[in-house]
Amino acid sequence: MNYKSLALAACLPLGLAACGDAPFDPRGVDHDETLLSVSATGESEIRPDEAFFQVGINSWSRSATSASEANAKDIAEVVAALKSAGVAEKDIQTRTVGIQKVDWGPNKGQFQASNVVAVTVRDVEKAGAALTAATEAGANVLSGPDLRISDSEKAANAAYGEAFKAAKSRAEAYAEAAGMEISRVLTIRDGGGAQGNRYLPGAPPPPVRTAYVEAMEQSANDASSAIMPGQTRSRVSVQVDFALKEK
Numbered sequence: 001m002n003y004k005s006l007a008l009a010a011c012l013p014l015g016l017a018a019c020g021d022a023p024f025d026p027r028g029v030d031h032d033e034t035l036l037s038v039s040a041t042g043e044s045e046i047r048p049d050e051a052f053f054q055v056g057i058n059s060w061s062r063s064a065t066s067a068s069e070a071n072a073k074d075i076a077e078v079v080a081a082l083k084s085a086g087v088a089e090k091d092i093q094t095r096t097v098g099i100q101k102v103d104w105g106p107n108k109g110q111f112q113a114s115n116v117v118a119v120t121v122r123d124v125e126k127a128g129a130a131l132t133a134a135t136e137a138g139a140n141v142l143s144g145p146d147l148r149i150s151d152s153e154k155a156a157n158a159a160y161g162e163a164f165k166a167a168k169s170r171a172e173a174y175a176e177a178a179g180m181e182i183s184r185v186l187t188i189r190d191g192g193g194a195q196g197n198r199y200l201p202g203a204p205p206p207p208v209r210t211a212y213v214e215a216m217e218q219s220a221n222d223a224s225s226a227i228m229p230g231q232t233r234s235r236v237s238v239q240v241d242f243a244l245k246e247k
Contacts, residue, residue: 028186033243034178038171039191040238042163045231046155051127053144054095055082055134056116064099064111071099071113074138081137082119085130091120116141122150128227147229155234159193167240175244186241193236 029035057074061067082092099113119134121127127145135142149155168182175181 027241029243033183033245034180035186036171036174036242036244038167038174038240038242040163040167040170040240041193041235042159042161042166042238043233043235044155044158044162045233046149046158048147048149048229048232049122049124050148050150051121051124051130051145051227052118052148053121053127053131053142053146054116054118055131055139055143056096056114056141057138058140059113060102060107060110061113062110064101064113067111067113068099071115075115075117078134078137078139079117081133082117082130085133086123086126087119087121087130091122093118114141121145124227124229131227145227147227147232149232149234152234155232156193156236159234159236160190160238163236163238164188164240167238168242171240171242171244175242178244179247180244181247183243183245186243188241189239191237191239193234 027035055078057071057078059067059071059074061070079092083089094115095118096114096116099111102108102110102112119130121130124147127147131142131145171182
């Protein structure tokens with residue numbers, strides 16, 4: 001083989017590569033398509049079906065022992081009242097237990113014992129009665145209620161469906177303006193979202209407010225009618241990549 005033949009053989013692979021198909025596009029777009037990325041949001045509204053709240057007892061006494069004993073007796077009465085109102089034992093969970101010496105305020109020099117339980121009422125219609133039962137049993141600490149949807153995925157999925165519809169509608173508008181049409185969907189990316197004031201799939205419960213529940217004590221009989229479930233809105237976002245082609 002002479003020198004010219006060697007040179008031709010060396011150049012041949014480059015020539016074949018230059019004449020081959022276009023390089024593979026990792027986004028999945030073919031050489032005759034145009035990539036369009038669209039972001040969109042979707043919403044759904046579903047009636048909450050359960051309630052979450054925290055109730056507890058603060059007790060004061062001159063000695064730590066007496067404060068602790070009084071607190072244990074009082075929280076037991078609150079728990080018993082919740083069970084009588086239809087709350088299952090598995091839906092009552094201790095959140096905080098403690099005792100400390102008070103160095104300020106009207107109870108200065110005394111010991112304060114605290115016990116707070118978290119309560120889940122799985123029928124939102126019974127949440128008011130459960131709150132009433134707890135306050136009538138002596139609960140003087142309250143946080144909530146926080147109305148929730150037990151099946152958060154159901155609410156989110158409905159919102160994601162609306163988000164995709166919105167993304168496709170927007171893509172069709174872009175394509176029409178460009179004299180093109182949607183060829184296919186390349187990728188769908190979940191942008192996350194929120195349900196009510198909570199990020200999906202959930203968030204930790206709100207902190208307990210250590211305070212006397214004066215309003216509940218004054219109108220405990222009205223508590224069952226004070227809770228209005230309303231609708232909880234789920235809002236999510238998606239990003240969709242479409243391949244467009246000439247009409």
